[in-house]
Amino acid sequence: MDFIDIALIGSYILVGIALLAAIILPLINALDDLSSLAMSAVGILILLVIFGLGYAISGDEVTAVYTKYDVDAGLSKLVGGSLIMMYLLTGVALVGIVYTEISKIVK
Template identity: 45%
Template sequence: MDSIDIFLYVADILVIVGIILAVVMPLIKSFDDPKSLLKSALAIVVLAALFFIAYSISDGEVLPKFAKEPFNLTEGMSKFVGGSLIMTYVMTIVALAGIVITEITKAIK
């Protein structure tokens, strides 16, 4: 084991610690203001509902060449990827619309 392997393991550990802190610290801070937990829960519910809608309208069709080795793509996996793509498209459009609306309202004021 040389130093590169050690640094890769350290980097993995630091990323995991960073992810844990990014989730836990806002939760600890939000216990001071329980209403912020309600807003966060509402946002998660809205995102879950949006994903359910996107998953429902996505197509699960798999071309024969992707159903074989090395991909082994199933209908469920294809539907999940399609739902994720549709959700990404919708969220991108919502974000861009929000940016445009914010800039227009700032220009009017």
């Protein structure tokens, strides 16, 4: 085992610790204020609804290129739903940016 292997293992351990800290510490802080935890749950629920809308709209076509990469109808629909969700959220963000800038100009 050379230095590169040891460094990679060390970096994997540090990434794992950072991941656990990024998940556990906000949960500990959220338990102090349950309203913030409820608002987070509402945000996650809204994202799930938007994904469900995108998933329902997306098609499940499988072309020859897709079969080359072992993509079946379910995966095609999942990717399509994710892309539609991204398009919807990008549109909402752009409308929010434009609204914010216009409201700053009006004030």
